[in-house]
Amino acid sequence: MRYSLAAACLCGLVACPALAADGPPLKLRPVPFTDVEIRDAFWSPRQEINRTVSIPINFAMLEKSGNIKNLELAAARAKAGFIGPVFMDSDIYKALEAASYSLATHPDPQLEAQIDGIVAKIAAAQLEDGYLDTYYVVKEPGRRWTNLRDNHELYCAGHMIEAAVAHYRATGKKNFLDVATKAADHIASVFGPDKRLGYPGHPEIELALIKLWKATGEKRYFELARFFIENRGRKFFATEHHTPENEYDGAYWQDDVPICDHKNIKGHAVRAAYLLSGATExxxxxxxxxxxxxxxxxxRNTVERNMYVTGGIGPSASNEGFTHDYDLPNLTAYQETCASVALAQWNHRLALLYGDSKFADVVERALYNGVLAGVSLDGKRFFYVNPLESTGRHHRSEWFGCACCPPNVARTLASLGGYAYAVGDRSLWVNLYIQGSAKAEVDGHKVKLDVTTEYPWDGDVALKLTLDGPAKFDLRLRAPGWCHDASVAVGGEPYAAPEVDRGYFVLSREWKTGDTVRLRLKMPVVQVAANPNVEADHGKLAFQRGPLVYCIxxxxxxxxxxxxxVPRGTQMKEEKASDxxxxxxxxxxxxETAPDVDWHARLYQAVPASTTVPLTAIPYYAWDNRKPGPMKVWLPTAPRTPAPGGPETQATVKLSFRSGNAQPWGVNDGIEPKSSGEQPQALCHWWPxxxxxxYVEYSWKTPITVGGTKAYWFDDTGRGACRYPASWGVEYRDGDAWKPVEAAGTYPIVKDGWSEVKFAPVKTTGLRLVVQLQPRWAAGVHEWKVEEAEED
Structure with missing residues (x-):
């Protein structure tokens, strides 16, 4: 029979309030990815490209960028020559973790030898007492553990331990695990009860120590992880950096309040989700x-107020993290790929702890959208930042100076099967629907589950069981939060009114080899609206089908x-596009499309007629894999209304220099700041x-007469590198030349206000705001307004 999921309160596309009250913890056990075989048309090609393209690229770029060279320098006990930022080691370890996962499912003697070669260099770089961090061994010997807040020693150690555990589980070898346990023992000799207080500025080691405990059976590693978690928030970083507590704001490092007093997600997004993952463990x-x-x-604060529809977190570039609730800009969305990975990791742990589908819903949303967008379809290029809108200038890169994201995606894809299944008390849980098979032990019985599906393109899922003998247990099938209509059949017969518990269909019976289950999840195209508090999405909608968010x-x-x-109610139909x-x-x-309206010298005019045009949307994860161009997830439901203001609103903007995180259009978006230090969604600047x-330049299609201008400067003293300019001026276009205007006075520099100047009227198609930067500082401008002069 067909079963209405809406009636079962599975009504939310992201989170359902009716499910907010969790039941008691269940402490499920994940089915290891090594016991899961993926054989489908969606994930299998991604995993194969990850194995044959992305992982080799990771190692090649680690050689090219100097990461491996740093190991060699440390092994030689060199005291000079370190290359790159302090966290260079961590990218090696994530790449090794990804390669080890790949080795576990696809034995490859050549890859295994390559891994062992790097592991030998790691072992040689390790000091006799177990300490291992190439930055401090080479560049700052004698200063280890002096800057836990910023210098990532514990973070790097954590990724090393995770890689070592992955290598041990994949190969059975202890050559890498021995290095990890020696390093962990050294850290435990420094930090812990009755020893030294401290914790990592970038959480991660907490997760690693728990994995090491489970791999070795040594509970002392768990206790060290517990020490780092339970002591966090004692404002240790204020003490470490000699900052008076009344002047200290530790929110960026989640160090502002004791761990149990946190009320909202805050600070650096990846750090926050890693910390919460460790706290959950x-x-x-x-x-x-x-x-x-x-x-x-x-x-609840995260998914109800701070998560993108694409399964990402962290809207702000300035802190790679959070600002305030409902701040979810699209064009300037940061949404770091690593943050989506971290969000999936945290929610996977919550799903295991509570057995509630709302957590698995977030895992699925992140994996199919935010995480998967992080790598190109050919596996060769990567996103660090994942906006939900692009003017056509944002593209994947071959590598990064901070290269955390490429190996993070690689290790996630290589171990994907580990997110799909779990085992509880007399129950087998299916969290993700991926074609292939899984082997698990349920209540002492060996069970194999073969899954056939075209998910996420189709919601039909067939499951066939093979057992070592008849066994009674619960088969729990996740009812996704995006699905309002589903049906279940067992052995070809409708399963009447299946119980729904914590968002899972519960099929309780005695199972035997050959039993089949058919789950049908209706997968219509859905128009998604955002909470009215999300200003960036006012008057807009997005499209979702199944777990996939779409974009144009x-x-x-x-x-x-x-x-x-796209007017509300517009129907979109799915269509296979194999080409x-x-x-x-x-x-x-x-x-619908309507032409732009020229409001120069007009108070009223007729509304132009709109034109109906074809519209095609593709899955968000697949954007920027073809000819470069603009992209949008959120589409307006009515013609755009120009921002109020003067001639600047009709101008195109050009910068003399633009870095990857400058948004020239912020200068004429009409959003007036409250202060120079405000961090807007879009910011025009010349950093670094x-x-x-x-200069910043305005151009108009037809000449206008202007006689004044004013600028509101950006200054992020205390957190960034932009300051008020040393001086400024205005130039106008005269044919092919740029000439200074005749200013009626000096050019003032006003703090937290408008710097305004009048000048002799000029008729022109272009105006430049020319800025001289201070010797040691960049500069930026929030808004630049132009005053039109009366024509005689």
Whole structure:
């Protein structure tokens, strides 16, 4: 029979309030990815490309970028020559973890030899007492553990331990595990009860120590992880850096309040999710009620107020993290790939702890959208930042100076099967629907589950069981939060009114070899709206089908997608497109477009007629894999309304220099700041240039007469490198030349206000705000307004 999931309160696309009250912890056991075989048309090609392309690229780039060279320098006990930032070691370890996972499912003697060669260099770099961090061995010997906040020693050690455990489980060898246990023992000799207080500025080692405990059976590693978690928030970093507590704000490092007092997600996004992952592991073992309460409270704040529809977190570039609730800009969304990985890891642990589908829903959302977007379809290029809108300038890169994301995606894809299944008390849980098979032991019985499906393109899932003998247990099938209509059949017969517990269909019976289950999940195209508190999405909608969020891209819809709008109720239909993007289901329908209106010298005019045009949407994860061009996830439901203001609103913007995180259009978006230090969604700046002469330029299609201008400067003293300019001026376009205007006075520099100047009227098609940067500082401008002069 068909079963209405809406009636069972599985109504949310992201989170359902009816499910907010968790039942008691269940402490499920994950089915290891080594016991899961993936054989489908969606994930199998991604894993194969990850194995044959991305992982080799990771190692090649680690050689090229100097990461491996740093190991060799440390092994030689060199005292000079270290290359790169302090956390260079961590990228090696993540790449080794990914390679070890790949080795576990696809034996490869050549890859195994390559791994062993790098492990030998790691072992040689390790000091006699177990300490291992190439930055301090080579560049700052004698200063180890002096800057836990910023210098990532514990973070690097954590990734090393995770890689070593992965290598041990994949190969059975202890050559890498011995290095990890020696390093962990050294750390335990320094930190812990009755020893030294401290914890990592970038959490991660907590997760690693728990994995080491489970691999070795040595509970002391868990206790060290517990020490790091339970002591966090004692404002250790204020003491470490001699900052008076009344002047200290540790929110960026989640060090502002004791761990159990956190009320919301805050600070650096990856650090926050890694910390909460570690806290969840500790709470699962200790059952500390205060810690459990905090985790659930912060989780609700995350998914109800701070998570992108694409399964990412962290909207702000300035801190790679959070600002305030509901701040979810699209064009300037940071949404670091590593943050989506961390969000999936945290929610996977919560799903194991509580057996509640709302956590697995977040895992699925992150994996199919935010994480998967982090790597190109050919496996050769990577996103660090994942906006939900692009003007056509944002693209994947071959590598990064901070290269945390490529190996993080690689290790996630290589171990993907580990997210799919879990075992509880007389129960087998299916969390992700992926074609292939899984082997598990349920209540003492060996069970194999063969799964056939075209998910995520289709919601039909067939499951066939093979057992070592008849056995009674619960088969729990996740009812996804995006699905409102589903049916279940066993042995071809409808399963009447199946119980739904914590978001799972519970099929309780005696199972035998050959039994089959058929799950049908209706997968219509859904129009998604955002909470009204999300200002960036006012008057907009997004499309989702199944677990996939869709976007529109210029490659399918022309370069002028900025003018497109989709009225509410617009129908979009799915269509298989085997010839693009490796084979996807696209959404097809129609949109409206209206020409831009020129308001120069006009108070009123007729509304131009709109035109209906075809519209094609593709899965978000697949964007920027074809001809470069603009992209949008959130589409307006009505024609755009120009921002109020003067001629600047009709101008195109050009910068003399633009870095990857500058948004020139922020200068004329009409959003007036409250202070110079405010961090807007879009910001025009020249960072990291300093001491140079720069400009921002306005251009108009037809000449206008202007006679004044004013600028509101950006200054992020205390957190960044932008300051008020040393001086500024204005130039106008005269034919092919740029000439200074005749200013009626000096050019003032006003702090937290408008710097304004009048000048003799000029008729022109272009105006430049020319800025001289201070010798050691960059500069930026929030808004630049232009005053039109009366024509005689």
């Amino acid at each position: 500790v709470a699962a073992e200790t059952q500390d009620p205060a810690l459990l309460k905090m985790i659930k409270r912060v989780w 891209e210029a490659a399918d819809n022309g370069s002028s997608i900025e003018s497109l709008y 693009i993007l490796g084979g996807v289901v696209v959404l097809k329908g129609s949109a 240039h300093s001491g140079t002469r720069e």
